[in-house]
Amino acid sequence: xxxxxxxxxxxxxxxxxxxxxxxxxxxxxxxxxxxxxxxxxxxxxxxxxxxxxxxxxxxxxxxxxxxxxxxxxxxxxxxxxxxxxxxxxxxxxxxxxxxxxxxxxxxxxxxxxxxxxxxxxxxxxxxxxxxxxxxxxxxxxxxxxxxxxxxxxxxxxxxxxxxxxxxxxxxxxxxxxxxxxxxxxxxxxxxxxxxxxxxxxxxxxxxxxxxxxxxxxxxxxxxxxxxxxxxxxxxxxxx
Numbered sequence: 001x002x003x004x005x006x007x008x009x010x011x012x013x014x015x016x017x018x019x020x021x022x023x024x025x026x027x028x029x030x031x032x033x034x035x036x037x038x039x040x041x042x043x044x045x046x047x048x049x050x051x052x053x054x055x056x057x058x059x060x061x062x063x064x065x066x067x068x069x070x071x072x073x074x075x076x077x078x079x080x081x082x083x084x085x086x087x088x089x090x091x092x093x094x095x096x097x098x099x100x101x102x103x104x105x106x107x108x109x110x111x112x113x114x115x116x117x118x119x120x121x122x123x124x125x126x127x128x129x130x131x132x133x134x135x136x137x138x139x140x141x142x143x144x145x146x147x148x149x150x151x152x153x154x155x156x157x158x159x160x161x162x163x164x165x166x167x168x169x170x171x172x173x174x175x176x177x178x179x180x181x182x183x184x185x186x187x188x189x190x191x192x193x194x195x196x197x198x199x200x201x202x203x204x205x206x207x208x209x210x211x212x213x214x215x216x217x218x219x220x221x222x223x224x225x226x227x228x229x230x231x232x233x234x235x236x237x238x239x
Contacts, residue, residue, distance in 0.1 A: 006202065013201060020058045024051060029117035036120025042146050044121050045099050052094025060203035061087060061193060063095045067210035070183075073097030076150050077183035077213060078175040082164055082235055083154035085190035091206045092185070098150045103170075124151065126170075150183070155235075159196045164236045172216060172228050181213035184231050186238035209238040 028051035036044035102123045109115040153171035188207040
């Protein structure tokens, strides 16, 4: 992006864009708490989608989607995506059409307003330092999911700062035990809009490449690893 544009954009970002994003997040989080408590998480999901679309409009983020023919937004999947930027969250929430339940680290539950809103949206909190406890949390949450809800994992377990990291097994074990197909998604260019560990937010375009679903039957550890490697290659190949 042009250096002069980046310099000129800074006052607009700090005076208008960032305050508007904070206000949007606060208002929609409070609304999710009210609607989620009264009508359930899937009804509150409409507000989460609205928040995400307003976020992208304020931040001048354009989203392009390839592969809409590969999935049914009214079906349930275990969504597996790469993760390079915090803007991955509103992009996925706002534009896939899926009812998304996020798998999130336990520490986020304690953030005022945000944590409560995510809880009432049906997000799944896991203790990433305890693999067995994380699996049990996901299994317990599965019983509360509607038949239209998809569970989303950033399969690397954290944001990558370069090449795609190896995938953690949790998403794929969950897919195998639940019988839900894995829906791989490649997110491109989001790191240029908001690089990790910065507030250097800039306008831009994010591409979502949605790949065909992959079914994971009950299988041996070796066969599961082959499936994970196959899905990793699929996501990486579109980057």
